[in-house]
Amino acid sequence: MNSPDGAHAFSANEADHRWDPWTPSVVAARLASSPVPWAVAGGWALDLFAGEVSRAHDDIEISIPRTAFRQIAAVFPEYEWDVPGDGTLWPYAQAAERADLHQTWLRDPSTGTFHLDVFREPHDGNTWICRRDNTIRLPYTDLLRRSRTTEIPYLVPEVVLLFKARANRPKDDNDFHRILPLLLGYQLARLNSWLGRVHPGHSWLTEIARATGSAPSGQ
Known part of the structure; x- marks a missing residue:
């Protein structure tokens, strides 16, 4: 049952049944002419890096500056947008100003199917701000990279792994171990520093220390 603001309870099981994610190439084709600095996030970003x-x-996420969402939405006029959080789904218009909610799901109004998750991230002009620790910042020129084969933009892997560390599901742990040997020294140093601040004592810190021959950060 919907509340007066259009929100309704939304289970993980329902989400699983209603998601039919696009591929990065489909998203990139739609956003090819957009001036917004966007990038594939999550597991797909690590695949583009590797x-x-x-x-x-199960889904596909892109990261954008929070204030640029309307420009992104304008590229998809035939779709509608919902905002998930804490087992609830709101129409975008009802939750757009909530700073604690950053996900935005693109929905086909004719089928109810979700195809894309847009992360509306905090920023200061051309500088990305980590929503879990606002002292962690990167200019977009350092935050985004492009696939060598497809030119699709993606978030740098150390940022992706920082966000994956909190859930640390089996797939996240597998992603970490797959990507760890591919990281350059400065990427390992960034990830080590950030994890030590955001998730002190995380098991990945020990493995990063082993890879770099240094003491685990934050321990």
Whole structure:
């Protein structure tokens, strides 16, 4: 049952049944002319970094500056947008100003199917701000990279892994171990520092220390 603001309870099981994610190439084709600095996030970003598809993906996420969402939405006029959070789904218009909610799901109004999740991220002009620790910041020129084969933009892997560390589901742990040997020294140093601040004592810190021959950060 919907509340007066259009929100309704929304279970993970229902989400699983209603998601039919696009691929990064489909998203990139739609956003090819957009001036917004966007990038594939999550597991797909790690696949673009590694240059191969590692597993099936239940969804697809892109990251954008929060204030640029209307420009992104304008590229998809035939679709509608919902905002999920804490087992509830709101129409975008009813939750757009809530700073604690950043996900925005693109929905086909004719089928109710979700195809894309847009992360509306905090920023200061051309600088990305981590929503879990606002002292962690990167200019977009350092935050985004492009696939060598497809030119699709993606978030740098150390940022993706920082966000995956909190859930630390089996797929996240597998992603970490797959990507760890591919990270350059400065990427390992960033991830080590950030994890030590946001998730002190995380098991990944020990493995990063082993890879770099240094003491775990935050311990």
